[in-house]
Amino acid sequence: MGTAQRLSDIAVRKLRTGKHWLSFIIQQLEKTGAAHGQGFLNAEQEAETLLAHALGLPWEALQKALKQPMPETAAAKLRHLAERRLFDKEPTAYLTGEAWLGGLHFRVDRRVIIPRSYFVEIIPEQIPLWLPDSTKVLRVADACTGSGCLAVLLAKQFPAATVDATDLSADALEVAQLNVADHGLSERIHLHHTDTLKGLKGPYDLIVCNPPYEPTALLKGLPAEFHKEPSMALVSGKDGLDVIRKLLAQASKLLAPHGILVVEIGGLHDAILKTWPHLEVTWLPTADGSDCVFLVSGAALKRGLTKRAVPAKPRVRLGLPLTKAGKGRVR
Ligand SMILES: C[S@@+](CC[C@H](N)C(=O)[O-])C[C@H]1O[C@@H](n2cnc3c(N)ncnc32)[C@H](O)[C@@H]1O
Numbered sequence: 643m644g645t646a647q648r649l650s651d652i653a654v655r656k657l658r659t660g661k662h663w664l665s666f667i668i669q670q671l672e673k674t675g676a677a678h679g680q681g682f683l684n685a686e687q688e689a690e691t692l693l694a695h696a697l698g699l700p701w702e703a704l705q706k707a708l709k710q711p712m713p714e715t716a717a718a719k720l721r722h723l724a725e726r727r728l729f730d731k732e733p734t735a736y737l738t739g740e741a742w743l744g745g746l747h748f749r750v751d752r753r754v755i756i757p758r759s760y761f762v763e764i765i766p767e768q769i770p771l772w773l774p775d776s777t778k779v780l781r782v783a784d785a786c787t788g789s790g791c792l793a794v795l796l797a798k799q800f801p802a803a804t805v806d807a808t809d810l811s812a813d814a815l816e817v818a819q820l821n822v823a824d825h826g827l828s829e830r831i832h833l834h835h836t837d838t839l840k841g842l843k844g845p846y847d848l849i850v851c852n853p854p855y856e857p858t859a860l861l862k863g864l865p866a867e868f869h870k871e872p873s874m875a876l877v878s879g880k881d882g883l884d885v886i887r888k889l890l891a892q893a894s895k896l897l898a899p900h901g902i903l904v905v906e907i908g909g910l911h912d913a914i915l916k917t918w919p920h921l922e923v924t925w926l927p928t929a930d931g932s933d934c935v936f937l938v939s940g941a942a943l944k945r946g947l948t949k950r951a952v953p954a955k956p957r958v959r960l961g962l963p964l965t966k967a968g969k970g971r972v973r
Pocket of ligand 1: 754755756757758759785786787788789790791792808809810811814836837838839852853854872874875876885
């Protein structure tokens with residue numbers, strides 16, 4: 643592990659306070675072209691997180707510590723973390739072993755992708771508009787659960803529901819198990835080692851999925867940080883659609899007619915419309931305006947998959963206009 647490249651002793655010796663360290667790490671992250679986007683927006687957020695972790699402080703307590711001299715052991719720990727981040731390109735969340743989504747804490751390590759899904763907006767803001775009586779949402783599935791983060795958000799959003807969460811990676815499910823237990827939800831979230839939704843028994847009121855959706859060829863071009871994540875969490879065949887194809891076919895048999903399927907699809911907006919021209923999908927709004935999450939009802943899913951695919955204009959429910967193709971975000 644690691645490379646020979648390390649921070650200079652001369653530069654490090656000059657760093658006295660937490661603030662010195664913070665500015666230095668931000669500068670180094672920028673200088674070395676660190677890629678963000680794995681749960682953080684910029685160098686500042688990552689540097690603050692590393693500093694708080696080295697000091698053993700919650701992030702909110704950091705301001706006070708900035709003016710204090712750095713204790714020697716914390717400085718040594720921070721130097722090691724910074725070197726791993728800067729030169730080995732280890733993502734910050736793997737270095738600290740934790741990530742936050744929707745204000746909730748999750749354990750993460752290299753067995754799972756770092757949580758950063760659009761479902762953090764979609765679960766509290768959009769899904770309740772389609773399933774307004776949360777007491778009637780009793781059966782939920784989260785396909786491709788990874789760390790279990792969305793299963794936990796769903797269980798909290800729908801307190802009467804049981805959630806079946808699946809993943810093809812046994813490693814990921816071990817992490818999910820820990821997170822489900824941390825949140826006291828082992829009674830209501832059931833983890834399944836399976837391909838997409840295979841073997842599950844319907845009917846479900848709600849099926850959610852944040853699948854791998856990048857075309858395989860795209861992996862090569864991703865920054866080094868993203869290569870530390872499991873590739874099966876990112877890519878899904880030549881066109882990115884392999885898991886989504888299975889998901890639609892399986893979900894059509896498992897969703898109740900009133901139920902809904904909600905899927906995050908990154909930059910595949912046009913590909914979805916082209917591949918399933920008869921599917922009556924609704925693109926759900928997200929804060930950044932990208933059309934990267936669609937919703938389809940159980941009844942519409944059945945209809946859309948059984949019709950013969952002929953070149954036709956895609957229809958969109960509720961008369962929502964088609965906007966520009968969702969660019970998605972590199973994840
Ligand atoms: C993009 S990650 C999403 C993880 C989590 N739901 C989140 O939002 O952070 C996709 C997950 O799908 C899993 N996966 C890949 N192919 C799968 C398949 N055929 N069936 C089930 N899970 C699969 C990966 O192991 C990974 O954990």
